Amino acid sequence: MTNETIFITQLGSIIAFLVALFVLYRVLVSQKDATIQLLKEKNTFLNEQLDEAKKHTPDRLAKNLSERIHLLTDELDRLSKDGEKNKIEIEEKEEKLRQARNEMDLLKEQIEEAQGIADEFLCPFCKSRMVERAYSQEDYHGIDIDHEVITYECGYTIVDGKDEYPCNAKNGKQNSDNTINVKVIE
Numbered sequence: 799m800t801n802e803t804i805f806i807t808q809l810g811s812i813i814a815f816l817v818a819l820f821v822l823y824r825v826l827v828s829q830k831d832a833t834i835q836l837l838k839e840k841n842t843f844l845n846e847q848l849d850e851a852k853k854h855t856p857d858r859l860a861k862n863l864s865e866r867i868h869l870l871t872d873e874l875d876r877l878s879k880d881g882e883k884n885k886i887e888i889e890e891k892e893e894k895l896r897q898a899r900n901e902m903d904l905l906k907e908q909i910e911e912a913q914g915i916a917d918e919f920l921c922p923f924c925k926s927r928m929v930e931r932a933y934s935q936e937d938y939h940g941i942d943i944d945h946e947v948i949t950y951e952c953g954y955t956i957v958d959g960k961d962e963y964p965c966n967a968k969n970g971k972q973n974s975d976n977t978i979n980v981k982v983i984e
Contacts, residue, residue: 924967926952 919928930949935942948956954965 921950921952921954921965921967923954923965924952926950926954926965926967 920926921928928948928950930947932947932949934945934947936945937943945958946956947962950965952966953963954961955963
């Protein structure tokens, strides 16, 4: 090896060392900048939380509650003054309201009673209308036997209290018309 080769190798080593040193310096500086930015953001966030906490101190909450109580008290005083002026009208309106509620309760009772009666004439499964309720007599060895046959639109049939044919609603067919038609055959 010649001196020239050694010199070029040493010069290359020095340049490589300086480039590595510069890259390492840039990495450290950028990391330091990122850390500074993160600390600034955290400081801003903590200041915002501190300001929010100051708004909700027990003293501040008590003051807000006191103000609300004061406003409600003033409102109640105003309403009571208005109530004294219109007391007769208020009592009349309250009586009308009581009467309306009583009428509504009576109507609810009547509707429930009517629904109970109507349920007799609807299929217990799909609420289809009753088509026929027939009574017949049969002479069985000298004994008269009474039969009751109840048929609904859905096909459900009851003979003497026993299921004779099933409801078609179980097969996916369902009647939505719940009007009642009853045919009594004697």
